[in-house]
Amino acid sequence: MEEKIQFTPFTKILFELLAELNPVQIYDYEGMDIRDINEFELEGEKCSAKCYKADKLEKICVSSLNFFGQMVADVIIITPGHEYDIPYFVVDWDESEEHIFFIADLLPSDDPGRNLDYLENYLYNPLEELYQNYSEMSGLKNSVFHWVRAIHSPYIITGTIKKEPKKNMDMLLDCAKDYLKAWIGLWKNAQPRDPNSDYMKLVRARRANIRKFYRENDPGAGPLTKFLGPDQAQRLLAVIEP
């Protein structure tokens, strides 16, 4: 009998760091009842997709999908509220028997090439040192998707990492935790902006593109549609994605 793969309790570990945000679970999103996707089973394996509200944020999404005990896809995406220009927090940990496909990033709400203050305050200051530390891991490479390369930050850490030796996994986990702690630092200091200002109009335009890119191109749509059907897949993606 094959031994069951022991997966890292990734979302549990990271969600503990979010306690200081006082997240409150919500059960409908964009007018959709999402209680049936909060906890469910796929072929007997436990899956979940939960959405939370918190101060300064539109939503915190935490999902964990177990496919036949062969792979677990864990995602946490935090979407800022419409009066705040802080980056999104994005982490994806797709663990199979031998590998982890990984993404960690603070997805910028403004173009850091146009807005150099944004680059300095929201990306360079919190992430430069971390990036230099983690970007040397073997297996990292830029995303194959042009839309990811276009909208994510220059500090994205992504790639497929071998689980052995164990120090690889420890380093990936540390990377996710450090990026989240960096984002929490930005969240604590975030101040509301005038939503009608020209600046926030640019932020909204970029965020609209981010949402459009994700909802139209996310490779996760294929597996979800196949296993859950188009209706539940669409609702789950709406909850998960920025």
Added chain:
Amino acid sequence: MNAQNKEKIKKTVFSVDEALCTGCGKCVKACPMKILKIKEKKCIMAKEFMCLECGTCMRKCPEKAIMIEGLDIMGTIEEE
């Protein structure tokens, strides 16, 4: 949501252009579900119901020999 029934899960329609496939095995290594193998120097899929349709094998194939019904060349859902 109830547990899905194996028989009810759609079988992925997977095909390989045998003229292009060299049997290099990169798809086998890349598949997170471990359902690809090389037989007679060509890639084949076992347990089609388990395929995530994530498109990883398509993106990893250096010869672009793999096709999955419903996915485009980048391994993402084809626009209707």
